[in-house]
Amino acid sequence: MAGRSPEIARKPRADAVRNRERVLESAKAVFSAGGSEASLEAVARHAGVGIGTLYRHFPTREALYEAVYRREVEQLGDLAEQLQCAPEPVEALRRWLRANVEFVATKKGMVAALALVAHGSTELHAYSFDRLTRAIGTLLARAVAAGAIRNDISAEDVLRALIGMCYMHDQPGWQTTALRLLDVFVDGLRVQPAVTMTKSESPRPARQKAKPSR
Amino acid sequence: MAGRSPEIARKPRADAVRNRERVLESAKAVFSAGGSEASLEAVARHAGVGIGTLYRHFPTREALYEAVYRREVEQLGDLAEQLQCAPEPVEALRRWLRANVEFVATKKGMVAALALVAHGSTELHAYSFDRLTRAIGTLLARAVAAGAIRNDISAEDVLRALIGMCYMHDQPGWQTTALRLLDVFVDGLRVQPAVTMTKSESPRPARQKAKPSR
C-alpha cells in the first residue's frame, strides 16, 4: 500500500485481464459440457491457467457463476426492452419467448443462466430475476392494456413457464417442442378477439382454422 | 443347503423388510431435500442403518433410484388410466395435469421421478417415459377425437410441458403458479367451440364461464 493512493484503482495488468477472460470462457464451455458441478480444476485446465489464478479472480464458485451468467441475462433483458416498441403486443411477447429458446439452443450457458434465475439464491439471482421480471412485466402490461391477454398472469409466472419449457433442453428435438409449447401457452394467454372470425391474421394455420386461436 | 428349497422363496426376514423400507423412505426424503446426487451415506444415516445395509438392498445408485421412483410413476400412470372414463375429455386431461402438481407438492420424491422421466437414461427412464406417455396419449386422443383440442400436440409434448411446470417446485408459492400456468396451457390447447363472441366483457372471464376453471 505504501505510497499508493487507494482511490486510484491500479490499471489492471494486461495478462490479468486476459486470464480473467479466458477463465470466463472456459467456465462457460466446461459448465455447458459437464454440468455446472464440473470441477474448478477442469475449468482452470481448460483455460490454461493455474487453479490459483482462477481463485484469485473468482474467490468462490458462486462468484464465477455470477460472472459467467450475468452477461447472458443481460442479453435477454435487452432483447425484451427492444421489443417493447413492437406494434403488436402479443406478438412481441411471443417473439421474446421464442427468442429465448433460440438463445438456449444456440448459446452455451444460457440454460444455466435461466436455471440460476429459477433456483439461485445468490445476489446475481436476485438481480437477474428482477431484471427479467421487469422486462417481461412491461411486455405483459402492454398486451393486457390492449385487452389482448388475460390479466391474471404475472411476469413471474411467464418467466417460470419459459424456464420450464427450456428444462428439457438436453433432449433431442426439444427445440421444436419448446417452440410449439410456447405457442400453445401464448394462445392460452389470449383473450379471444372478436371471434366472429376473420382468421386472416395469426400464424397457427391448421388449428387456426378450426378455431382462430381464440 | 440343508432344507433349502430353491423354488420356494424364503420368507424375507422381518428386519430386512423394515430396513429396506426405511432406506427407501429416507432416500426419497434426502433426494428431495438435497437433490438426487445426495450422498448415499447421508441416506443410510437418515435411515439409521449402516452403509453396508443400504448397499445390500440396492447395489447401485441406479437401483435405489429405480426403487424409489418406480412407485411414484406407477401412481401417475394409474391415475391417468382412471381418468380415461371421465365424461369430459378436456377436463380429464386438465385434472390429470393438476393432480400431478398436487402429487409433486405433496409427495416427496415425485418431482425427482418426473425429472427422471425427463432426462434419465436408465431402463427405468424408458419404462417411465413409456408408461406416462401412453397414459397421456389416451387422454389426448379422446379430446382430439371429440374435436375439443388441437391435434398437433403429442403426448410427449404434454408430458414435457407438465414437467417444465413443476420445475420450479422449490420456489415459494410455486404450486399456485403451476396450477395457473397449466390452466393457461390447457386453454391454449382448446379449439374454441363456436365462439359467437361477445368479447365485450373482461378478457379471461369468457373461458371462466365456459368452464369455471376448477
Add this chain to the structure above:
Amino acid sequence: MAGRSPEIARKPRADAVRNRERVLESAKAVFSAGGSEASLEAVARHAGVGIGTLYRHFPTREALYEAVYRREVEQLGDLAEQLQCAPEPVEALRRWLRANVEFVATKKGMVAALALVAHGSTELHAYSFDRLTRAIGTLLARAVAAGAIRNDISAEDVLRALIGMCYMHDQPGWQTTALRLLDVFVDGLRVQPAVTMTKSESPRPARQKAKPSR
C-alpha cells in the same frame, strides 16, 4: 450339554459334511483363480452356501487355508516317501523335484500350498515344513551316503530351491523352464565320481576340483 456325554462326538449331520466338502473345493478353485486374498464371500457363493456356513466350518481364514492345503502337502510328502526305495538315489531326488513341478502345473492350489510352506506362520506351516523337510531329508541322506552329491546342502535348502523354481508358475512356458532349471540344480549338487575320467558318466565332475564349491 445337558444329558449328553461329552466324550461321544456327535455324529456330524450329513449335510454338514457335504457343505464342508463343498466349501473346501470351492476355496481351492477360487483361491487358484483369484489369488488367495479372494473374498470369503466369493468362496461361499461358489460353494452355494451362506457365508455363515463357511464361518461355522472354518472360523478363520487361516483355518480354511489350512484345510485347503493340508492334503496337497500330504501328497508331496507321500510321494517322497515312496521314492525312498528307488535304486538310484540322485534320480530319486530328481524325480521328486520334477514331480513337484508336475503337481504345481496340474493341481490347482498346489503352488499356494508351497507358498504357504515357504512363508506361512501358521500351525499348518510348521507341520508342512516339517513334513516335507523330513521327506527330502531322507532322499538327500541316501544320496549323500552314496557319495553321489555334496553334503553341505540341507533338506531345507532343497525345499527352498524347489519353491523358488515354481515361483514363476504363472508365466507362459514356466514348466519347461522349471524342469530345466531343476536339472541344472541337481547337476550342481552332484559330486563328480572318479574324475580320472571315464567321462562316460555324469556331466559335472571336473568342476568340483577346479572350484571346491566355496
Add this chain to the structure above:
Amino acid sequence: MAGRSPEIARKPRADAVRNRERVLESAKAVFSAGGSEASLEAVARHAGVGIGTLYRHFPTREALYEAVYRREVEQLGDLAEQLQCAPEPVEALRRWLRANVEFVATKKGMVAALALVAHGSTELHAYSFDRLTRAIGTLLARAVAAGAIRNDISAEDVLRALIGMCYMHDQPGWQTTALRLLDVFVDGLRVQPAVTMTKSESPRPARQKAKPSR
C-alpha cells in the same frame, strides 16, 4: 500465463521435490514390509504427507510402483554391464547373481522389483525384463563362447532362477541359503573343463551328447 515460457521447464519447488522423495522412500519401506498391496494411505502416512500429495505425484498405483522400482532395476542392469569386462566369464556371472542377493538383502524394495520383473504386466515390467534379460544375456554369451557353461540355458531362465532363489527373502537366514543355492546352480551350469582328461573336444557340446539335456 504471465511470463510462462512453455519450453523452459519450471524449476520444481523444493518442497515438492522433497515430498516426492519421501513418498518414494516410504513406498519402498511400506511395500517391503507389508507386500505391495499395502494401502496407499499407509504409504502417505509413513511419509508424513497427505494422501492428496501422494496422488499428485503418482496418479496411479502403477505409477508409484514404476517410480519405486525403476531405479532398482537400473542398478542391477548397470552392475551386470560392468561385469562384462571381468576376466573369468563364469565368475562374472556368479558374482552378478550373488550381488543380486546382496542387493535384495540390503536394499528394501529390491525383491519387489524382482517380483515385478517376474510377474508384472505393466510397461515397466516389459522394460525391466528386457533390461535384465539383455544384461544377463551378455554375461551368459561370454561364458558359453568360452566353452565354460552349457549353452541350452537362456538369459530368461537364469533370471527366473535368480528370482526364485530370492523368493524366500523373508525367512531367517535366507541369504546364506540363497548364496549357497546359487553356487550350486552355477556349478550345474558348468561344462567340466578338460578333466585330467583328454576329451579335447568342445566344452558344452560334450555333455549335451552324453546327456541330451533331458
Add this chain to the structure above:
DNA sequence: GATGAATGAGGATTCATTCAT
C-alpha cells in the same frame, strides 16, 4: 499476479465378521 503443491474432508465401495432367525 501467477502458479501449482499440499492438504484433508468426503463420498463410493468392498469385505470380514457377528448375529438374529
Add this chain to the structure above:
DNA sequence: AATGAATGAATCCTCATTCAT
C-alpha cells in the same frame, strides 16, 4: 445347522481450498 442380513472399518479416489514460491 444353515442362512443371509447388518454393521462398520478400511480403501480408493476426487476436489475445493489454502499457501509457499
